[in-house]
Amino acid sequence: MIEFIPQLIANGIVLGSIYVLVALGLTMVFGIVDVVNFAHGEFYMLGAFVAFLVVDHLGVPYLPAVLVTGVGTAVFGFATEKILIRPLRLRNPHPINYVLVTVGLSTFLLNGVNVLFGPDLRKIPSPFMKQILHFSNVYLTVQRLLVFLVAVALVSLLAYFVKYTALGSQMRATAQNFQAARIVGVNTDRVFFLTFMIGAALAGVAGALVGAMFVTEPTMGIHIIVKAFIVVIVGGMGSISGSIVAGMGLALVETLAGAFMPAEFLDIIGFSLMIIVLLTKPTGIFGTKGGASA
Amino acid sequence: MRKHALKAAAILGIILLPALLNEPFYQHILITAGINVILAVSLGIIVGYLGELSLGHGAFYGIGAYASALLCLKLNLPFAFSFFIATFFTGFMGYLIGIPALRLSGHYFAIATLGFQGIVILLIINLVDLTRGPMGLSGIPSPGEFKLFGATISFQDKIPYFYLTLVVVLVVLFLTSNLIRFRHGQAFVATREDPMLASSIGVDPRKYRMLAFAISTAIAGSAGSLYAHYALFISPDSFHLPESIYLATMVIIGGRGTIAGPVIGALMLTLLPEVLRFTGNLQFVLYGLMLMIVVIFMPQGIVGIFSKSRKTEDKTPELIDAAAKHGTP
Numbered sequence: 001m002i003e004f005i006p007q008l009i010a011n012g013i014v015l016g017s018i019y020v021l022v023a024l025g026l027t028m029v030f031g032i033v034d035v036v037n038f039a040h041g042e043f044y045m046l047g048a049f050v051a052f053l054v055v056d057h058l059g060v061p062y063l064p065a066v067l068v069t070g071v072g073t074a075v076f077g078f079a080t081e082k083i084l085i086r087p088l089r090l091r092n093p094h095p096i097n098y099v100l101v102t103v104g105l106s107t108f109l110l111n112g113v114n115v116l117f118g119p120d121l122r123k124i125p126s127p128f129m130k131q132i133l134h135f136s137n138v139y140l141t142v143q144r145l146l147v148f149l150v151a152v153a154l155v156s157l158l159a160y161f162v163k164y165t166a167l168g169s170q171m172r173a174t175a176q177n178f179q180a181a182r183i184v185g186v187n188t189d190r191v192f193f194l195t196f197m198i199g200a201a202l203a204g205v206a207g208a209l210v211g212a213m214f215v216t217e218p219t220m221g222i223h224i225i226v227k228a229f230i231v232v233i234v235g236g237m238g239s240i241s242g243s244i245v246a247g248m249g250l251a252l253v254e255t256l257a258g259a260f261m262p263a264e265f266l267d268i269i270g271f272s273l274m275i276i277v278l279l280t281k282p283t284g285i286f287g288t289k290g291g292a293s294a
Numbered sequence: 295m296r297k298h299a300l301k302a303a304a305i306l307g308i309i310l311l312p313a314l315l316n317e318p319f320y321q322h323i324l325i326t327a328g329i330n331v332i333l334a335v336s337l338g339i340i341v342g343y344l345g346e347l348s349l350g351h352g353a354f355y356g357i358g359a360y361a362s363a364l365l366c367l368k369l370n371l372p373f374a375f376s377f378f379i380a381t382f383f384t385g386f387m388g389y390l391i392g393i394p395a396l397r398l399s400g401h402y403f404a405i406a407t408l409g410f411q412g413i414v415i416l417l418i419i420n421l422v423d424l425t426r427g428p429m430g431l432s433g434i435p436s437p438g439e440f441k442l443f444g445a446t447i448s449f450q451d452k453i454p455y456f457y458l459t460l461v462v463v464l465v466v467l468f469l470t471s472n473l474i475r476f477r478h479g480q481a482f483v484a485t486r487e488d489p490m491l492a493s494s495i496g497v498d499p500r501k502y503r504m505l506a507f508a509i510s511t512a513i514a515g516s517a518g519s520l521y522a523h524y525a526l527f528i529s530p531d532s533f534h535l536p537e538s539i540y541l542a543t544m545v546i547i548g549g550r551g552t553i554a555g556p557v558i559g560a561l562m563l564t565l566l567p568e569v570l571r572f573t574g575n576l577q578f579v580l581y582g583l584m585l586m587i588v589v590i591f592m593p594q595g596i597v598g599i600f601s602k603s604r605k606t607e608d609k610t611p612e613l614i615d616a617a618a619k620h621g622t623p
Contacts, residue, residue: 036401087590095400096347100546101589103349103539108582115575222535226412229405264420271409271416278406279394 006138008255014144016251017151021206022224023231023243024158025199031238032175032195035085035098039105041225043200047073047207048216049113052124062126062212066150069208070201077200080105081193089192106221114218126212147209154202155244162240171195175238226267230274236284246284308460321452325524327564328459329517332466334544334556336513339470341542342551343482343506346399349538350391350407353414354511356533358384358518360418360425363434363528373437373449377519384515385508392507396500411535418530430529434522455524462520466513471553473509482506543585549595558596 026040050072054065084101128142162168173181174191182188207220231250235242254266277284311324337351362380365371371379395406418425425431437449437458449455473482481502484492489499522528540563548559563581570577592598 030401036405084586084590091590092593094345096341096345096404097589097593099347099349099401099404100542101586103542104582104585104589106582107539108579108586111575111578111582115579226408229408233405262420264416268413268416268420271413275394275406275409278398278402278409282398282402 003137004259005256006136008259009252010138010140010144012252012255013248014140014147015255016248017148018206018210018224019227019231019247019251020155020244021151021202021209023228023235023247024155024240025202026225026228027232027235027238027240027243028171028195029199030232032171033081033085033192034095034178035102036095037199038099038102038225039080039109040102040199040203040228041221041223042106042109043073043077043203043221044207044210044224045113045218045221046076046109047204048124048211048220049117049207050204051208051211052122052216055124055126062124062128065124066205066208070205073204073207074197074201076204077196077198078193080200081196085192085196086189106225110218110221117218119218122211122216123214124208124212124216129212141213143209143213147213150205150209154205158198158202159240167191167194227270230270232284233274234277234284237282239284242284305464309457311456318452321456323564323568324456325452325459327561328456328463329521329524330541330544330560330564331463331557332459332517332520333514333541334548334560335466335470335553336510336517337541338545338550338553338556339473339506339510339513341545343473343486344396344503345486346403347542348407349404349535349542350411350414351511351514351541352533352535352537353411354384354388354514355518355521355537355541356414356418356528356530357387358515359522359528359533360431360518361515362519363431363522364424366435366523367431367433373435373523377516377523380519381512381516384518385512388511388514389504389508391511392504396503396507407538408535411538415530415534418533425530428530430527430531431522432527434526434528436526437523449523459520459524462516466516467553467557469509469513473506540581543581547584547588547595549597551594552597555595555597562596 022040022044025043026037029035029037029040047069051062051065051069054060054068055062060068084105085098088097088101126143128146131142133140133142133145162171170181170186170191171194173184173186174188178188181191206224207216210220210224227250231243231247234250235244235246250270254263254270257266315321315324333351333355337348340346340348340351358380361383362373362376365376365379366373391410395403395410398406419427421427437455440446449458481492481497482505484495484497485499485502492499518533521532544559544563545556546559547562548557549555566581567577570580573580588595594601
């Protein structure tokens, strides 16, 4: 058993990279726009389908296709904010309205993709699935390494953006105090749609990576969103570093403990942990008091 | 007077419905509609009185169904007993879940109920010895039969089961519409409108939120029991997150904060799938679209269209007064 542990840790880090990419968008949209986006998993699912279409139908090589996916899902995030979230913010900004409208969007997209493409299991053709690396007794496909590297690159980029750029400071200001940010001249509307675009792009890229590694199918968003909720709640709604720690932590626990017990029990533990954190420390284990922090 | 006459005519019409629709298929839809009305009205209590959205109502529906079916199958209890025990048990579970969940509100309440929904379904799937897991429970007994004027009436037939469902629907509607007229009724509304103000006059908001949640979940449990003894087979699929979302869609499209709203929403979303059956999965795309449009453009739902002309007065001050009389400990 012991000799498998390095392999399990490697798998856990790859899975954690995916959790982090998806959870980051969810946590930023909550921290900055104050919306819990129940359709966030569908951005991830759309990402996988966009990448599949671009590679399979247009014949674009895999890596440029991932880039196209990021841009495509960002546009989708932009549209979501403009068409659904903004009207609600102006008319009826009750939290349950945001929940309802994003649940509606999730149902719409999930079934829409199901109608268009059917529930078949697809796989995005990626050349990196066939190349296998091994370090002593740990075996990894290049695809898995790519997932990790892309996650590290995007998370670093995001952290730099949020911390050191003007737009990033505007985002943090909006997260801390929306009214005060407006008073000092922050264009909060721009901050809101930008946050949605970043979140959707991260989820879309994650979908494009996973769609090549596992499968691309319409319900893949539902599976990931549940994990992302656990990560975001435990890490603290709005906290970027919290999501990174909690995402990696959850994935490592899942892969290591998954070798010893059925996955369903792990899910029960995950849900219970989420509810306990909600009750005892709603700002999350790593969360600061409200707002997004780098 | 006119209102009462209308009500009576509506009830009479509904009672005569099965006679008009003598195809078993239509009668099946009537029973399904009745069960959905019970579920939507009960979720409407949480949305309307608590101002919260539960994404776990399907789980309570499932708890009622499994509790009732297991009581019949394992303990050989008659339907009448298992129906009431399942109802109370589900309400009790609702109360227990409410203790932690109702400390939260808004987004957090929705996420916590989503988590609870996940836990319940995972438990049903994994407690294979008790629930037979994903294979579902089969062979659930029908409520049996009784003799009336020499004729044997069996609940295995659709028409008697429709009347049984109708009785539960009417009791639930009566209870719900009178919730605010009961001794502590106005305290519910006061709590919803302004929890701070309500607590300042001695109404403990938590107590009323808990009570409303327990009542709502108990009613969902009774719907579960009705469903289990009608379908005679239950599996976890019927009570999963899509069911919870479907129920929430009924309440919102019909119109939240009213009783007519969830009833209209439930009837609509029971009939639409039958009409749109030929479109396959496309109908779910439509429901998602409807939900988004209603939330953004007509937050009062279908009921809102009809009551727009009527002036809605703010009744909060009188309700707070009334609540103050009852709520003082």
